[in-house]
Amino acid sequence: MLIFFHFSLFTFHSVSGQELEDYQNRALQNNPEIQSLNSSIDIAEERINEANAFSDTEFGLGYFVSEPETRTGAQKFKVSVRQMLPWFGTVQSRKDYAGSMVGVEEVDLEIARRQLKLNVSQVYFDIYELEEKLEVLQQNIDLLEVYRTMALNSIEVGKASAVEVLRLKMRQNDLEEQMKIIRLQLKALNIRFNKLLNINDENMEVQDTLIIPMQESENIDLALHPELQRYDKFAESITNSEELNQQESAPKLGFGLDYVSVQERTDMDFSDNGKDIVMPMVSFSVPIFNKKYRSISRQNEIRQEQISFDRNAALNDMESRLSSALNERASARIKFETQSDNLSQARDAEELLLKQYETGTIDFDDVLDIQEIQLNIQMNLIEAVSSWFRQDAVVEYLTLNNQ
Template identity: 55%
Template sequence: MLSAQSQELETLIDVALNNNPEIQKFELQYKRASEKVNEVNTIPNTEFGVGYFVSEPETRTGAQRFKVSAKQMLPWFGTITSRENYVSSLADAKYEDIVIAKRKLMASVSQSYYNLYANKAKQKVLTENIKLLETYETLALTSVEVGKASAVDVLRLQMRQNEMQQLKDVLSQQFLAEQTNLNNLLNRENDIAVTVVDSLMMPSEDFEITTKNLALHPELLKYDKLYQSIEQSELLNQKESSPMIGFGLDYINVSERPDMNFSDNGKDIVMPMVSVSIPIFNKKYKSQTKQNELEQQEITAQKQERLNTLETLLSKAINERISARISYATQTKNLKQAKDAEEILIKSYETGTIDFNDVLDIQELQLKFQMNQIESIKGYYVQSTIINYLIQ
């Protein structure tokens, strides 16, 4: 890959990673999931109660006037930690969404860049072929003057030029559409001009592909993180099925009995309390355990399904990249032969025997080979982008 192209594409990718709203969306989701750790790091609300005796009950020490109570329930030991671990595991799984989105964005930006390159390269080829036909048109006009060609030959050459100009104009519009697509990926104004390299060369050799890296792909790691979150969910479920302990205090205000004198007259009542909440009917927790087991099985199946899909994509990208290299070699060979045929036609003109039908045929073949060559180069780099997404 050319150095200039690498630097330009790398710059575009950096801009996309910093500006793309989808990446920002996943980053915010991750921060929100992480913040939930603080939400679950709490205990149940403390209960306070105040009661006033409308009809004051009489006791030996006096009449009870009002009652104040406070109660605090506490979850079983380790329950809060289990909640924190569960929420943290969900945040870890959400983080993989960021990694996946960044990889996909890098691939999308790269593919859009190569589409722009191919478009620009095709426009350049068409410009060169139009100029070549203009040269042949000049030769044809000269031949018409000396009676060695007809005006029909000149018209055919002109019509062929018009067709190629039309193709170039269409490509120009397609370039603007693809440029808009790339600018949207970068989250910037649609009309900002994107510059691409003038030429891309077919690399002399392919970079090494380590298929074992596929097992570490974030799309697969996410399933591992989800599996771990279910494990934490089950640990939390076990903790929540344990009893809850409550501590409380009741205070009752007692009025003094009039016209009586003894040591406890009007003594207030203070009563500490301990309570236990036991989930006797625990069918809910047994059901949650079963659900967790089924969800883990589902995640395992989903991971295997995704691994099979990624392996298929990798194999297809490798084979198509090989095909692009083979096609490039064939088009290069054909293009050389087409240029040799073109030289023969030029020499034929010097002897006065040029056939302008052959000129159009050779020019059409030459344009076809040049276009196919560009497509082969683009295809090679696009497939390399897919491979990079899968194994790097």
């Protein structure tokens, strides 16, 4: 019976990731930040249509208050229309620039999706840790109750004192206090988890047993990670911005048409009397003072250098985060293996105590010592498992190029 209390929790089985994956998918569907970023992509895509438009067509209407007289008659009013056209290729450059900004928004969305999945995983494993600790504490409280029964039996035969019974009860009270504190922590984590999923209060279900895999993924390619691709997309957008700047610094071509209504002369009869005037027009807009465009080119050049620096800094940070996660994951495995061995030793010590009880020579000071040692080992085992999975989630976030 005593052995059951100590080892039922640590008969680990293979974990199915489906439950965690379901929570992650719900978060991706419901999270308002993800929904906002999807809207940003829709807006960026609409800007491609915006870039495909020409400048406004100008219409003009003028009425001659003092009618100018011409040989063919007096001019009554004038109608004009103007349309400026960008230089050849400018519209396509605008579309390319707008399209590159869509790419930036898409990468931002992918980063947010990955980060959200990581946050869900981290909170999930934190909740797993607390729930497992609650189970271990309850098992130890039950175990202490068994020891207390043994102590009461020993009192009846004069081999134990009431003080030992009280000490066992006090130890039970301490464990119950820990359980109350953990329940408060668990409540806060459940609220956070619900907020990540953007759902109302819901009792989540956590995998009851996790196992550290024998082999670990070692895909350490950071080159295609979205956090780095984001800088590549920004660099591409600046290249397109510079191409657009060069196009907009070119002349603009305009076409137009003037129409002047002419009134017939009544005092004369001749050819083309009252003939209206139609005048096609072509115009050019030349940016003679182009300091603005030179400044934009210089700004784009500086931005490219800045992005290169930022990308290198981000790569260094990611490599540092990856190295830290790999080391902590390896440490968690070592801790788990060490504590598993310690638990086996504690089990042997417990069996010796049981044999002593059968001979009537049990020392309840040793009982409390072994119980406390085993509890610490069990807690360490739980922390090692949850720590391994938390760090593995970080490694997965940093190394998987396609999610």
